[in-house]
Amino acid sequence: EDKVVQSPLSLVVHEGDTVTLNCSYEVTNFRSLLWYKQEKKAPTFLFMLTSSGIEKKSGRLSSILDKKELFSILNITATQTGDSAVYLCAVGVGGNTGKLIFGQGTTLQVKP
Amino acid sequence: NAGVTQTPKFRVLKTGQSMTLLCAQDMNHEYMYWYRQDPGMGLRLIHYSVGEGTTAKGEVPDGYNVSRLKKQNFLLGLESAAPSQTSVYFCASSSRGGGYVEQYFGPGTRLTVT
Numbered sequence: 128e129d130k131v132v133q134s135p136l137s138l139v140v141h142e143g144d145t146v147t148l149n150c151s152y153e154v155t156n157f158r159s160l161l162w163y164k165q166e167k168k169a170p171t172f173l174f175m176l177t178s179s180g181i182e183k184k185s186g187r188l189s190s191i192l193d194k195k196e197l198f199s200i201l202n203i204t205a206t207q208t209g210d211s212a213v214y215l216c217a218v219g220v221g222g223n224t225g226k227l228i229f230g231q232g233t234t235l236q237v238k239p
Numbered sequence: 240n241a242g243v244t245q246t247p248k249f250r251v252l253k254t255g256q257s258m259t260l261l262c263a264q265d266m267n268h269e270y271m272y273w274y275r276q277d278p279g280m281g282l283r284l285i286h287y288s289v290g291e292g293t294t295a296k297g298e299v300p301d302g303y304n305v306s307r308l309k310k311q312n313f314l315l316g317l318e319s320a321a322p323s324q325t326s327v328y329f330c331a332s333s334s335r336g337g338g339y340v341e342q343y344f345g346p347g348t349r350l351t352v353t
Contacts, residue, residue: 224336
């Protein structure tokens with residue numbers, strides 16, 4: 128059975144801290160790994176990773192994929208209260224369905 | 240562009256009642272999806288569609304039906320609501336399949352079944 132597991136499930140930090148969110152997967156027909164940020168409403172897309180070892184960056188956020196060990200990490204440096212959200216990891220599978228398999232999510236709270 | 244919109248935003252049903260959730264997208268996407276989100280369980284796929292007139296079951300399809308009569312709309316129906324269907328429902332769309340494209344999400348519908 129395909130599965131995506133995120134850790135930790137929740138995290139509380141203070142502004143300025145650096146956090147690392149983890150996502151491991153066991154998925155047949157793996158094609159890509161995606162990160163989303165969810166603040167109260169719709170998940171919004173952050174990154175898609177398809178190749179091992181190539182870091183994707185957007186401002187203070189960065190992510191990398193290890194296809195050999197089957198995991199990805201999302202780093203957030205110099206956290207701000209606006210980073211408080213649920214971070215979702217998902218795996219895109221091959222075939223015509225376009226399906227994504229989601230992990231449980233990590234709830235991040237950044238305190239002032 | 241509005242992107243993906245969902246109607247209604249909130250709804251309270253009594254056990255046994257029926258309702259339809261409407262999802263609309265203006266991005267000309269072929270693929271559309273319905274998910275439910277429950278605490279600690281991430282997003283679980285209910286049904287999806289790879290094009291107008293097509294539907295297929297996802298991970299948790301029992302108790303739900305869907306229709307895709309127009310490319311831009313994807314309807315999710317609950318024929319006889321149960322308390323276990325209390326959840327937040329998200330619709331999403333994508334331009335194609337293949338596993339290399341992101342999905343765009345609507346704002347969600349919070350449904351409570353009493």
